[in-house]
Amino acid sequence: MSSMTKLLYYPEALLSQRVHACLVEAGAEDTDAEATTRALLHASRIGVDSHGVRLVGHYVRLLRSGGVNSLPVPVFTRTGPATGQLNADGGLAHSAAYRAMDEAVSLARDAGIGAVGVHHSSHFGAAGAYVVEAARQGMIGLIMSNSDAAVSLFGGARPFHGTNPIAMAAPTSGSDPWLMDIATSSIPFNRVKLYRSLGLSLPSGVAASDDGRPTRDAQSAAFLQPLGGEEFGFKGAALAGLVTILAGVLTGAALDPVMVGTDEEQSDRKRQNVGHFAIAIDPARFIGQAAYDLAMGSYLDLLRNGPSVNSHNPVMAPGDREWQEARKRAETGIPVDPDTQRILGLI
Template sequence: MTEPQRYTIAGLEAFLESALLAGGADVPSANAAIRAMMHASIIGVDSHGVRLLPYYLGVLASGEVNGHPQIEVSHGAGSTAVLDADGAIGHYACYRAMEVAVDIARGQGVGAVTIKHMSHMGAAGAYAKWAAEQGFIGMLVANSDAAVRLFDGRDAFHGTSPIAIGAPVPGQRPWLMDMATSAIPQNRVLLYRSLGLTLPQNVAVDEKGLHTTDPHAARTLSPVGGEQGYKGAALAGLVEILSSPLTGMSLSTELVPMYGKPSTGAPRDMGGFALAINPAAFIGTEVYGAIITRYLANIRAAVPAEGATGQPMAPGDREWKVEDERRVKGVPVDPDSEKAFAELAEKYGLTLPAKA
């Protein structure tokens, strides 16, 4: 494995900002993308972090992503709303949708927002985490172009179809689940190629539909669940229903591919769904806080199985540990991304980020 160089958080943020603005994003779009990419890189979700900067600049340049969107929100019946992202970069669309959902839930108890005409939004956990930090249970799902086979299928059918849920915990960082419904995210396959790593067993198949651990031979991802992969495929179906039929956007099999072809400039028209739940609308916040605090304490006090490599953890615990370490030591950047950053710096006349 190639050991990646580490960079300072401030240096990466400054480089992302200068590159996105130079590449055609307006300030709100750039700020949202920086927040979401740095969220992923700081907590160790490197596949969805700063390494995606060249991709976003490419689709901004082609017109596939609208760098100056006019986002519109239409409030519907009860506690619902529809957000038309106008082709915005997905980070901007999803942060805005979660803000609307939280605002509705503050008064109505629950806020549900569908998202139309958006693009790739990185790590879905960024938006669920933000809702939890406001004191709300937040959920964000979105479909994407087909990259994952059905259980017993050969060809790509669903997207990686992420599900992210964050829950507030008094005095602590949130309970945070952020998972693809594929066995491994597509962007992690690309990261493994850059780092020279072998894929885990049974997470991807080659062009013949045979399992492979070679990231260069991987063509289609498998649904999460292994021998019970029908569960992962069903969860992907749930994401598809909330992201396509409910929003009027394209199915995963109909979306413009993220990779593999030069961008045509055609909008991706992805759909998504944001949900916010106000615990105070159902039970006193003190009761909620006491129970969820006790729940997490019970998880962390659970007895490890014989031969286990660590202590049982709540969703998010691993990420918070990585965050603490990276805020001190810096964020690692893989070799392919370092090369791409150097090319971008030369193209736009930018200063490369400072090394940690």
Template structure:
């Protein structure tokens, strides 16, 4: 089965097929079976949710850094409780997916006991989309919030030209009842750098407003020249300020890298990044009975969705609704993999001596 996605023919693959491929790739890089399977599950969940720049798209990069010795394949992840509702996780330079899943689980445990759980993380790595971890508390009737210091600096402090800030994402997940949960997942830049890489892979020009040239301050639209530019912040100086405070909370507060300390994992295959994150879980029942809160959220969402629309607007979009729609659609029809990405993944398969993704039939 094929579709025309982003101007490039794409084949669709079932979640099971992608998970098997990702697991085999991680195993070939030295991860134990259980860890490889967990990383693969989280990678593919990212694609099912529509976070295409953070799912299987990242496998070649993960493989490069694992094989280059930049990431520990068998980490000893240590969780230290620092207070009734706080903890710190040392990821021992393991795959970020493993580290953050452990941290999110701990945040939920703390919130059960204290009403709120805040877990800071150091010595981790890129972990995929922010919403992946902010959403974990949802299943426990909790609100989740997550941020991280991005794994490379692609934004300047407001008024500067030197890239010293990352895309430093923020995700907040709020449970609902019959409506989809509210899941806001935003980069503090106009787009994530993964999106820039995806545009480059597929030969697409960037819209103006995403990047500017460092030397001139003029729009940069050629993704192949992205190293000559910086990403624009969301909301002007407000996005720059938000990236800064999130970096201090996820990085500096945890003894993790921030600013000039950040290692660009796009260009480096052997250096530990000391990536920092934080995850918060808040128990709704400490404020309102969960059923009452879910019903109230539903009512608010319906009121907002049914509001009068501007001319030309077909429907009001609320954060999280498209995520649920994409998950359902891709769970049945498969995840679209553009031809350039499929070719790159097949190259990784040859390198690792595993079965190529293109060998199995697409979704049957």
């Protein structure tokens, strides 16, 4: 039996209930558990399983160890007509990220654009969860987060930047948003952990062992390589720096290479002080709503009707594959790996 056959499929409603219950049992407040569950199910729904329900065990351990604050008192401060800062008080990051995006949207309704920095936060999962919320409110949403060192510099032999994701969503009239959600590393490290659970080999050029040598063995992968691989990794490393500046330097969060590591966070009850940076843009305050809707529709029509090298696989816009997967999983259920099945009490 192959490792992939160990995946079992469950309806979203059941997984949502089990995830929420696990978080509350571990000490999370109901509102924080709800936000975390919503973010995890977003990822699982669209097929980003590395950042989906499988992360519940990680957050449960952090709640129980004190690596995150189970009773945070976040404080938002408006610092200007279009800017604000949110102190997440060391709590689960999902509530903080949703709050930051909501505040950015509110600022954008007044000023046309809103930007909110977050500090004293933690790992926020799939960045796309938060920008989709902005798009559903008619705004272009952009969010990024720094994290502890897990990715080498271009040509570097040790980790320096975090995986430092960037996500953006743009509303489209009458259809699901255009959605980009990428790490600035070759892959997210949670995908390494998923491959470990499933017994799969990694793609080439994405990870390295302790000695800095490339490896495809998920078990021996110690850190990641930047987006672009061995030849063009300078691009990913530069994008990781962009995220560090906006989400770390600008917000007052810890810088990637000196941030408390994930292992220390779990075992020593130290908190990471992760930073996020959320931006909301109101299209109506630039080109105008009607013109924006027309231009986005034209852009996506041109994109999707472009020639494809494979007639069976048409060209897709960012997000198309994920929204297709969400429709499929609404019928088939969401796949869950064996480790997470046990954590959720499904087996």
